[in-house]
Every structure is written in C-alpha cells, then in structure tokens.
Amino acid sequence: MRLLRASKGNYQFHLGEREKHVFCEVLGLYPCIPPAHQPLSKNAKLPDGEVNQHLLDEALAEQRAENQKLLQTFLSDPLRLVAIKKQGDDGFRLTLSPAELEWLLQILNDIRVGSWLKLGSPEEPRLVLNAATMPHVWAMEASGHFQVQLLAAVEKRDAGS
Amino acid sequence: MAEIAAPEVRPGTVETVEDKPELTRDPGYLVICWNDPVNFMDYVTHVFQRVFGWPRVKAEFHMLQVHEQGKSILARESLEKAEHYVHQLQKHSLHATMERDE
Numbered sequence: 001m002r003l004l005r006a007s008k009g010n011y012q013f014h015l016g017e018r019e020k021h022v023f024c025e026v027l028g029l030y031p032c033i034p035p036a037h038q039p040l041s042k043n044a045k046l047p048d049g050e051v052n053q054h055l056l057d058e059a060l061a062e063q064r065a066e067n068q069k070l071l072q073t074f075l076s077d078p079l080r081l082v083a084i085k086k087q088g089d090d091g092f093r094l095t096l097s098p099a100e101l102e103w104l105l106q107i108l109n110d111i112r113v114g115s116w117l118k119l120g121s122p123e124e125p126r127l128v129l130n131a132a133t134m135p136h137v138w139a140m141e142a143s144g145h146f147q148v149q150l151l152a153a154v155e156k157r158d159a160g161s
Numbered sequence: 162m163a164e165i166a167a168p169e170v171r172p173g174t175v176e177t178v179e180d181k182p183e184l185t186r187d188p189g190y191l192v193i194c195w196n197d198p199v200n201f202m203d204y205v206t207h208v209f210q211r212v213f214g215w216p217r218v219k220a221e222f223h224m225l226q227v228h229e230q231g232k233s234i235l236a237r238e239s240l241e242k243a244e245h246y247v248h249q250l251q252k253h254s255l256h257a258t259m260e261r262d263e
Contacts, residue, residue: 038251038258040244045261046190052244059248102211106253109204113254116199123198144201151203158217 001149004093006157011101013094013149020081020092026142030071030107031064032114067107074100105150108143115140189262190243192236196227197256208253209235212246237262 001019005012015023036057046052074080081092096104115136119127127137194205202224209220213235226233235257236246243259250257 033254038256040247041258041260043260045263046259047240056244056248056251060251063252105204105207109200109254113197113199121197121199140199147201147204151201151207154207155203 001094001146003149003153003156006153006160008157009097011096011098011150011153011157013096013153014084014089015081015092015094017091022142023094023146024075024081026111026139026146027071027075027107029111029115029139030067032111032139033117034114035061035064037117067103067110070103071107101150101154105147108147108150111143112140112147115143190238190240191234191260191262192238192243192246192250193258193260194223194227194233194235194250195256195258196231200255202228205255208250208255212249212253 001023002014003011004014038056038060040046040053040056041049081094084091084093116122118136119133119140127133129137194209205227206217206220206224209215209223210217213220215223223233223235235250236243238246247257247259
C-alpha cells in the first residue's frame with residue numbers, strides 16, 4: 001500500500017494485486033472483538049452501573065452492526081478499488097475521504113485488537129507460531145500493516161496543511 | 162461513500178472541540194486510558210486527537226503517560242460526558258474506563 005496523494009479532499013493509495021487481496025481478506029474478518037468485552041468501569045461505584053454498562057454494550061453492538069453493513073457496501077463497491085493497467089505499475093487505486101479513512105482505522109484496529117485477544121492477550125511481542133495461532137497472528141499483523149500506512153498518510157497530510 | 166462518512170463525523174473533531182474536557186474539580190468522573198501492548202502509539206495519539214480535539218503535542222503527552230505509567234487520566238467530567246468519552250474511546254478499541262474521582 002503506497003500513498004499516492006493526500007489532500008484535504010481525499011487520499012489515494014496504490015495497492016498491488018496480492019496486497020489488495022490481503023486488504024479485502026483482512027477486512028472480511030471484522031468484527032473480531034467479542035461483544036460486551038469492555039467494562040465501563042473497573043470498580044462498582046458508578047451510579048446505575050449495570051444499566052449504564054448495558055447501554056454501553058448496546059451502543060457498541062449497534063455500531064458494530066452498522067459497521068458490518070458499511071463494510072459490505074465498501075467491499076462490494078466496484079469503484080472502490082479500481083484496477084490500473086500501467087506498464088510497471090499494475091495494481092489498484094484506493095480512494096478514501098478523510099472520514100472513510102478514520103472509519104477504516106477503527107475497523108482495522110478492531111481486527112488487530114480482537115486477534116490479539118484471540119491469542120490470549122500476550123504481553124510478549126514475540127508470538128508463538130503454530131497452526132492454532134497463525135490465522136490470528138496473520139490478521140493482527142496484516143491489519144497493523146494497513147493501519148500504519150493509513151496513519152502515515154494522515155501525518156503526511158497534516159504536515160502539509 | 163457518504164454512508165460511511167456519516168457515523169464517523171458525529172463523534173469526530175467538530176463535535177468534541179466544542180465540549181473539550183477540562184480537569185476541573187467538579188463534578189467527578191475520571192476518564193482513564195489503560196496501557197496494552199497491542200495498540201500502536203501513533204494510533205492512540207491519533208484517537209486522542211480525534212475524540213478530544215487535542216493538539217498533537219497534548220495527545221502525545223497522554224499517549225506516553227499511558228505507555229510509560231500504565232494509564233493516563235484524560236479528563237474529569239460529569240457522569241454523562243465521561244460515559245460519552247469512554248464510549249468514543251472503546252469504539253476505537255482502546256482500553257478505557259471511567260472511575261469516580263474520590
């Protein structure tokens with residue numbers, strides 16, 4: 001994934017054939033974080049704690065469902081990833097508005113954090129690779145790769161503005 | 162793709178700039194972000210900027226506090242506002258909670 005242009009209006013990226021495949025595959029894993037995963041508070045001293053926890057879980061579940069719908073639209077849009085046939089630069093053009101980029105960052109981070117949770121939330125950066133862990137390690141690393149590219153694009157645009 | 166843009170814009174910079182969190186004594190709910198080894202430092206900084214409308218320097222300060230001290234108090238707010246911020250941070254998959262300031 002290579003940033004071609006970052007302006008106020010939009011971001012344009014180049015993705016190679018295999019990278020485009022990985023991009024779509026990894027996005028297809030959303031959502032990875034289990035529902036009702038996060039507590040609102042670490043102690044029980046909040047007023048109406050249970051009710052508020054329930055409301056938070058509900059709000060996050062609604063957002064997850066909405067994101068799934070948007071992701072389906074995103075991935076099935078033929079104009080989203082446009083094939084480019086240029087000598088020496090074959091691949092795909094991905095164009096994102098700033099809001100879409102923000103949204104993608106959220107989606108990718110859900111996949112990254114959710115995969116890490118499936119690995120047992122390891123503290124060590126070095127992960128044990130075996131048949132059981134490999135899919136989650138792959139998802140964590142692949143989503144992280146795209147996150148880094150998107151964040152770099154935002155930084156570049158902010159530095160230029 | 163306007164459909165995608167819609168839900169993201171609401172909690173973004175425009176809205177949160179208006180109600181910047183203030184570390185005042187009153188009322189008394191702390192919005193806390195906790196360290197984890199999975200979220201990228203740049204991502205955490207980015208989310209703080211977006212959710213609170215902070216400049217990069219302030220967002221980085223709190224990100225480093227999370228990283229080095231295990232947590233950072235991001236805001237002291239009313240119950241409703243603290244809930245709003247925790248929701249926004251959790252929506253971005255950050256480890257955030259709210260605690261009563263005692």
